[in-house]
Amino acid sequence: MKILVTGGAGFIGSHTVVELHHAGYESIIFDNFSNSEKAVLAGLETIIGKPVTCYEADINDPAAWDKVFTENKIDGIIHFAAFKAVGESVSEPLKYYRNNVAATVLMLEKMEEHKVSNLVFSSSCTVYGQPESLPVTELSKVQPANSPYGNTKQICEEIITDTVATNRGLKAISLRYFNPIGAHESVLIGELPLGVPANLVPFITQTVAGLRGQLSVFGDDYPTSDGTAVRDYIHVVDLAKAHVAALALLLKQQEKTTYYDYFNIGTGTGSSVLEVITAFETATGLKVNYAIKPRREGDVTAVYADCSKSNEILGWKAEKTLTEALGDAWKWQLAVVNRK
Numbered sequence: 350m351k352i353l354v355t356g357g358a359g360f361i362g363s364h365t366v367v368e369l370h371h372a373g374y375e376s377i378i379f380d381n382f383s384n385s386e387k388a389v390l391a392g393l394e395t396i397i398g399k400p401v402t403c404y405e406a407d408i409n410d411p412a413a414w415d416k417v418f419t420e421n422k423i424d425g426i427i428h429f430a431a432f433k434a435v436g437e438s439v440s441e442p443l444k445y446y447r448n449n450v451a452a453t454v455l456m457l458e459k460m461e462e463h464k465v466s467n468l469v470f471s472s473s474c475t476v477y478g479q480p481e482s483l484p485v486t487e488l489s490k491v492q493p494a495n496s497p498y499g500n501t502k503q504i505c506e507e508i509i510t511d512t513v514a515t516n517r518g519l520k521a522i523s524l525r526y527f528n529p530i531g532a533h534e535s536v537l538i539g540e541l542p543l544g545v546p547a548n549l550v551p552f553i554t555q556t557v558a559g560l561r562g563q564l565s566v567f568g569d570d571y572p573t574s575d576g577t578a579v580r581d582y583i584h585v586v587d588l589a590k591a592h593v594a595a596l597a598l599l600l601k602q603q604e605k606t607t608y609y610d611y612f613n614i615g616t617g618t619g620s621s622v623l624e625v626i627t628a629f630e631t632a633t634g635l636k637v638n639y640a641i642k643p644r645r646e647g648d649v650t651a652v653y654a655d656c657s658k659s660n661e662i663l664g665w666k667a668e669k670t671l672t673e674a675l676g677d678a679w680k681w682q683l684a685v686v687n688r689k
């Protein structure tokens with residue numbers, strides 16, 4: 350079966366291409382490399398031991414969709430391609446609405462035109478904002494987004510829901526990811542943040558590698574066990590496997606004309622910033638140079654997942670520990686530094 354992976358050269362997409370291969374699917378990557386490197390393709394080919402098909406094109410280009418769909422019989426799409434920098438989305442909202450929302454609308458139009466019915470969509474725990482109670486389940490309220498980026502994820506989920514409801518053949522699953530970290534054990538693929546990383550784990554690894562002077566811990570006055578904010582950090586390989594499970598579930602719905610569901614994809618465990626630092630030090634035997642700084646604007650206090658629904662319905666569960674994920678993130682950082 351052929352699966353089109355938009356954003357397949359990116360962090361989560363590339364790991365998903367590997368897991369799709371292990372599960373017997375053929376991936377076709379659709380990526381314009383706006384936030385990834387072509388070297389990812391060589392890394393993927395080494396890991397899976399065969400050539401990878403890639404369309405280097407923009408998901409905003411209608412002709413590119415026609416070309417991919419005319420040249421291939423696509424059984425399903427996993428739609429990762431999007432911009433994801435929360436801060437940039439505040440200063441450049443239209444860039445985010447164009448790439449994340451308008452391109453998703455175009456994709457849905459092209460899916461209908463070319464009769465492609467199965468879609469897995471990359472959503473985010475950001476849709477929950479600061480939940481009223483924890484852990485957060487899929488029944489928890491979707492809160493008003495605190496950034497244009499977060500808004501694009503909510504809007505896309507709604508667009509997909511409305512499109513499924515037209516009963517014209519679309520079947521879809523949205524996966525609400527918590528905080529993906531780590532890298533493939535081969536260290537041939539991983540996260541490639543451009544410039545100064547906004548996310549915690551790449552900032553830790555770059556600090557320990559000597560590329561940054563010091564990690565700022567944003568706030569130690571939150572109402573949590575040690576005062577630092579709490580998140581659910583999931584190994585990217587576990588997250589990639591959730592996509593394979595979602596696809597398998599979609600493909601089982603063939604007798605239905607319509608299907609939509611959404612799932613939390615996390616570990617179920619919340620970790621504070623200081624706990625992540627300690628786990629990193631345990632995993633690597635290295636010290637993290639950090640200082641406590643004021644809270645970062647827009648951050649929530651704590652969010653972590655209840656994954657019972659994905660455990661039961663997707664038959665998926667995160668397997669890797671935080672320490673393993675941080676160890677893999679560090680190995681990846683070393684590989685990146687040594688490659689330069």
Ligand code: NAD
Nearest residue numbers: 356359360361380381382383384385407408430431471473
């Ligand atoms: P990433 O930036 O590493 O990967 C995205 C890929 O999409 C990149 O390879 C980029 O070149 C490509 N792309 C972007 N715009 C494109 C366009 N117009 N045409 C073709 N290709 C395009 O990001 P990621 O971390 O792998 O995230 C993947 C998806 O998961 C995104 O939709 C993101 O919003 C979502 N998500 C990410 C996180 C996270 O923390 N990384 C958390 C929740 C949800």
Ligand code: WQD
Nearest residue numbers: 435473475547548549550552565566567578580622645648
């Ligand atoms: C984690 C914790 C920070 C950096 C973001 C997006 C979210 C989703 C995942 C896509 C927070 C603290 C961080 C640093 C720190 N992406 N921190 N020092 O904010 O939970 O989520 O990525 O959908 O939408 O908002 O992740 O890694 O930025 O932060 O103390 O230098 O680490 O304050 O508590 P976040 P993060």
